[in-house]
Amino acid sequence: MGRSPYCDSSGLKKGPWTPEEDHKLLAYIHQHGHGSWRALPSKAGLERCGKSCRLRWTNYLRPDIKRGKFSLQEEQAIEQLHALLGNRWSAIATHLPKRTDNEIKNYWNTHLKKKLIKMGIDPITHKPMKNNNEEMKVKSNMNNSTLSHMAQWETARLEAEERLARQHKIQPIPSSSSGRVESPTTSSTATENCQHLAGESGVADDLPSSGSGSAESKNYGWPDTILDEFLRF
DNA sequence: AATCGGCTCAACCGCTATTGT
DNA sequence: GACAATAGCGGTTGAGCCGAT
Incomplete structure (x- = not known):
């Protein structure tokens, strides 16, 4: 076309x-x-x-890009977000301030994927691969229950987004000056969590502002509870 | 010192989604 | 609604670097 x-x-x-x-x-x-x-x-x-x-x-x-090594917190966040979102790098990037989707994708492919494989975890399903010891199984069970809980949240979130999208069509809500429609589920707490992530690695400040950037086009905002749950690990 | 192989990451490519007419 | 233009996304590639032999 x-x-x-x-x-x-x-x-x-x-x-x-x-x-x-x-x-x-x-x-x-x-x-x-x-x-x-x-x-x-x-x-x-x-x-x-x-x-x-x-x-x-x-x-x-872009001036709001942080370069260099990923912190442990960032690494964990990527792993957890990937378990939920899959290869939606831009969506993952929205939760990692100052990191680009390309950078995260590269880091995943070169470091994290291998790390998970080494640990006996399937990097695609995030479930233990065959031939794992009991400890792995216990850990993964914990992880799986968390993930299924999160999956429920995801379903609920998508439904809510759809509902709100319909409402917006009927009665448009004035958006921010950038013209971008903020997802109603994107909360200040989520933002703070991300800031916390950035802060851990010594580059606090703020989230990528509106404007250009790979993460700007879609907002995969998450309910506070889910991000809280992630970032507690 | 040479070269080989693995790793990293910036950039490319092809596709879909979105927006405008 | 159809079509065109543009933006954005995710997979892949390849040049350069670096450690091992």
């Missing part, structure tokens, strides 16, 4: 970004905002496609 090709083949640069390109992109976004990514490269004097610019910005140049 109307999908545009990734990049028009004609003379657009690919591959690693140079500091000069980064500077151009940063300077442009600083001055004008990104606006339409499609139009941005030519306006900013970049020989890149808009998609490449967007990716560079969201995964690397």
